[in-house]
Amino acid sequence: MENSTLKAFIPLFYLVWSDDLLTEKEFSTLKNFITSQSWLSKKDQELMLSKLDAKNPPSRVVLNSWKAEIEAVLSLNPTVKSTSEIAILLSDNNQAIKNNHIEFLKLENDLGFSGDEIIADFSKESNSFTSNQAASSSFEIEKLTEILDGEQAPIIKKVKSIISQPVFAYETSTDTAVYREKVFEWCKILAKENLGNMAYPTEYGGGDNIADYFAIMETLSYHDLSLVIKFGVQFGLWGMSVHSLGTEKHYAKYLRDIGSLKLPGCFAMTETNHGSNVKGMETTATYNHETKTFTIHTPHPKAQKEYIGNAAVHGQMATVFAKLIIGETDYGVNAFIVPIRDSNSIVLKGVTINDCGLKMGLNGVDNGTISFNQVVIPKENMLDRFASVNENGEFESPIPSDNRRFFTMLGTLVGGRIGIPRSALAAAKSGLAIAIRYSDKRRQFGPEGGSEVPILNYRIHQRRLLPLLAKTYATHFALKYVTKRFMVRTEIEMPEIEALAAGMKAYSTWSTTAILQECREACGGKAYLSENRIDALKNDTEVYTTFEGDNTVLMQLVAKNRLSEFRKSFGKMDTMGIIQYVYGNAKTAISEKNPIATRKTDAEHLMDEKFHLSAFQYREKTTLASAAKRLKKLIDGGLEPYDAFNVVQHQMIDVAQAYLERIVLEQFQLAIKTIADKEVKAILVKVYQLYALSQIEKNKGWYLEDGYMEAVKTKAIRKMVNQLCWDIRPEAVALVKAFDIPDSCLAAPIAF
Template sequence: MIQSIYFQKNPSLYMFVPMFYIVWADGILTHDEIKKVRELVKEQDWLNPEEKDFLLSQLDPQSPPSPDELKSWLHSIRSVSDQMTNDMKKSLVEMGIKLAEVNAQTMDQLSVEKAKTSLKEVEEALGVISSEAAYHLRSAQRKTTSETQSSLGSFDMETMADILDGQNKTILEEIRNLLQEESFDYLDTDHLSEYREQVFKWCKRLAEEGMGATAYPKEYGGEGDMQKYFAIMEGLSYHDLSTVIKFGVQFGLWGMSVYFLGTEKHHKKYLEKIGTLELPGCFAMTETGHGSNVKGLETTATYDHSSQEFIIHTPNELAGKEYIGNAALHGQKATVFAQLVIDGTVYGVNAFVVPLRDKAGQLHPGVTIKDCGRKMGLNGVDNGRIYFDQVRIPKKDMLDRYALVDENGQFQSPIASDNRRFFTMLGTLVGGRIGIPRSGLSAAKSGLTIAIRYSDQRKQFGPENAGEVPILNYRTHQRRLLPLLANAYASHFSLQYLTDRFLKRSESDAQEIEALAAGLKSFCTWNTTATLQECREALGGKGYLSENRIDRLKNDTDIYTTFEGDNTVLMQLVAKSRLSEFKKEFSDINFFGLVNYVSEQARTSLIEMNPITVRNTDSEHLLDFDFHLNAFQYRERDILTSAARRIKKHLDAGMDSFDAFNQTQYHMLHVGFAYIERVVLEQFQAQVERTTDPQCKATLTKLCQLFALTQIEKNKGWYLEHDYMAGTKTKAIRRQVNQLCAELRPEAVALVDAFRIPDSCLGAPIAVKKG
């Protein structure tokens, strides 16, 4: 208890104790604060000079109270807290008066009123929030919204999981069960060769289950089920991603190139052996010196009519096949893309099956392979560089679905143009741009599951005199993770749509689907990278520990943004496709003459551009699906017409078409983004409409709204520049995003549980659910 003689002489001084305690418990007084309080104390005519000097001495930074004295003040305050009303407990001033009354025999009411006024002035001078500071002192507990938020969920998790799995539920269940077998336990090793051999064993195990040959025709050991193959890639990606990539190289790139680019003789000779992994192989397209410019490859395949052979040759170091999966250790043959040369004439890039090594691992004569060595990630995949020195292969090993050399040594193809033939060949292999984003999304789902489960259990800080609260209850943490969760759901449904379009494709929509695959591959893999980085940071030090697997997920998926096509290059492909489609749409009218008209029509015809709507901040409007879609469509149309206008301007000025596109590359990227974002939103909204379970539909609706508003918020600068929204509206959107995050917080754990990722695959101790 407080023993000072001044308190004993004048118990009214106890009124200052709560305020003094807060001052010293909270920090150091500034010079201006001390000056102001001193002036206020000196003005109190109900205090004598000695008492004033005593109170001023309690505010001297050079002579702070001792730790014991500070604890004594707190003990005195709390000793009388049970005698206070609830209103009194919310005010430092009322607490001080009550403390004074308890310690005094009598209290002069005039002095009390003067003291109350003075204390409020002191409180104001110090910038103290009285009701908040009072909680620090009283013994009673309080409940807050943040403290009581839970993760109960309002929907049936299994129903939501079935929606996500869709028609792939059976095969995904098989994969999950398989991955929980002891043989698929993660290998904890930094030994490169040991890890690579384990990955090869895992791929063999998958081949034994028939999963490798799934997409091949039944007569070659498969099921003819491409849909199932994509689902396998998605499910396997909850496990080791090196296995996924080696699986994809072997059964996807190597096997599918033989299947799609070859003919029956190649299918009979190779497919069954590829599907069982009896014949490991590679997909040798990329060269050191060309990267994305596959059309400019320098490896040659020169036809020797006298021997009926092709001579595969690497003319220089930069023409070496670079970063080829399966090449360093296991690959025995490869689909090699090379410039076909007949009698000195080049007939463009064609594909050939070329031997690399025999079953004993000995390199074929003329073949040199260098190990790429340790990489940033995916170190279970044996990438290598391949060089050919006059390697001869039989004529029959040209994959001849689209082109061949006939008995007379003449080049034959149903497609006259080298360019068109080449891009037709590539179009058949677009499946890789579906498998990769689905794999990357699975990795993002794993990261989100780890981060959200941990955030639901990890407690930090909390209200004064109350328990700590889960960090997922904090608005900033919700803002970090829940929009990414909405993005994952949005990506999931858009990739389902892409897969379905790809499987049902026709010649007429092949170009559109190729552009869609390129765009979604970019959108989803960029989001994977961003999601995993945010998950790592949201987990703090726990995310930095390898045992919690975020590092492996980050490192293994980092390459996803550049293989199967560099994302930036792919987005330009998307933009060019959109410009071509735009031109076709108005092919009966002069295209560029129409651009300005269409742009102006887009501006003036939309109802959203009226002043009321531009400023509308009602929640009903901001959450409306039509508002979201119209906003996305408007942005897409405007950016597209703007890009066309820019290119036309450069061409009219006499600029070469290559330079014109180069000048507008940055703008072209935004054409791609706007198109893909609109498609993703459309497919999310379509899924919401298809959902029949009311609870799941309600939650998916909020997720879809969060996705849409987060994208609009991300692009708010553009909308403001184009007068599509006023500042009051973009601010309201920010508030609405906050509100949606709060409403989805109780659903977050159930939403990641709906991914049905086995705990053994997550491999993160911090992601183990309570109980």
């Protein structure tokens, strides 16, 4: 094509033949354009149309020569902004082309081209700022680790050094029997190191240190989670049930052997037909006064104990929960120590144990079912801290109500609802460490003329992982708080602490499930390979949302606790009372819901922790007051309370969620205030802000519906979340390194 007019068409010809999205339709558009340009001679038009013949495409050589011509023009004229400018330059500033500049621009639009994008496609060198983001750290990682570990640093260090030993190399056999034995051996090593009995009284060989026990559970969770659960079943559920529900005689007889793992045991509460509604269990313990014994019995197959850890292979005894029957009277659920195997692991007479078989995860734990056929145990095997049978064969208890006694017993076991969310937290940290470290190195796509870019530089990838990293930090501090509340608990605080622990169990385990799902997807096919450990982390923690209380059921409990607190304060629930409750006092009400506040979008305000706390508290109080009002209305309207609670179940979840989110936010704020190191504080403030704003963003539908925020504000928050992700991205690797997970535990090849 020598004709300078024709040369102007080179960019268009090149683009229609090379673009992978263009179709016949665009060819027609271009053809019509050519034939409609009266300033082009018929001959020129025909020549040009011949270049657009689908049956006779230009050769690859011709296509490349067009490309070379365009590139030559661009390298001489770096400020060019559109294909029509290229056209003019290629045509040696032909006046006809110049005159038809607008026509060319319109054509570009009709073809769906964007000038800048096309020019970028030709550029030899990229100036993209997306490409330039890279990992760096503004703070000393060790200092952050110190803050995270806190007072438990020595025991955490000890546990890490143990699980980093070669004997703790992950088991890779798919043979369940092999895996279970390996986990059992690991438990023995931990017992030998006096980790299992850490929470037991010193007089029985224990460490009398429940805080360290929780830290052990959490730190072990960087390693195999079957190990954690097996450990928890033996030393937590089995041992602590003896310790919490039994008395001196039981401690003396059993605690040392439980702590040393000489006496492996089970915690047999759940039955097939009664999981969440455990109060309805049907196993019986019938007292026989002549022989001073109890007969433990499973009345029908679906009353068997199910999912019992340590049952299928190793357990020799079990704490069995059963309804105590004396004469004709049912005294409600009590706990009994029942031998199930002899020391040679032979299942005892009257006991039937079945293996639960393959599970989604935790296959290193030997879960089984247990049924009892008139199994007789001596009277002293009743765990008698809260109830007993006296010398006359009469029932005795300091707690007269069977219901209340059962929940008091459960209350002593609330520690499990702290151990599990902390284990879940550690699993989330492992997942994020693997995903973020990989995303920082894995490169895919990039600007034309530039090299491929780490996938963590992509905004959507940041959006997927970094708010979850922030949430993990937030949850860390909240779980520290729950642990502390549990340790210094008084009886009067118990209902609140039980609700808090139940709620944080749900919060943390749901969070972990969501985080590991995102980590799996964010790492693509690599995360599907078991060697990269997202598999195990995900499948092992999958049941965390179910055991120690189904999350949805727990959230209802949390909400009921909140409601009962609320009723105490606002029994009458008149409108003014509720308004005062929600806003703290009338003055704040006016200042918070006025048009200026609902629309305030300056960065200082959006980043202000007071704004966050107000917003979280407002949501907490409003959802609570609204659920309470609704319930009252339904019941006043004649609904049975059971039906009324069912109608508002969805709102109850909101009540619990809002309460937990406020707790988590508040504890993150308080934790940051105690940090002295300036750099660590600065990065944690950013992480905190990302948590706060991404939670508000998640709940924006609620805030908009309520009128607490207007659209202009929720939009500004979304933008700020994006910005915070971008700002935190360079520090993300340092932030996961601060978890200080041993390399041998992290193990995933993609993390290194």
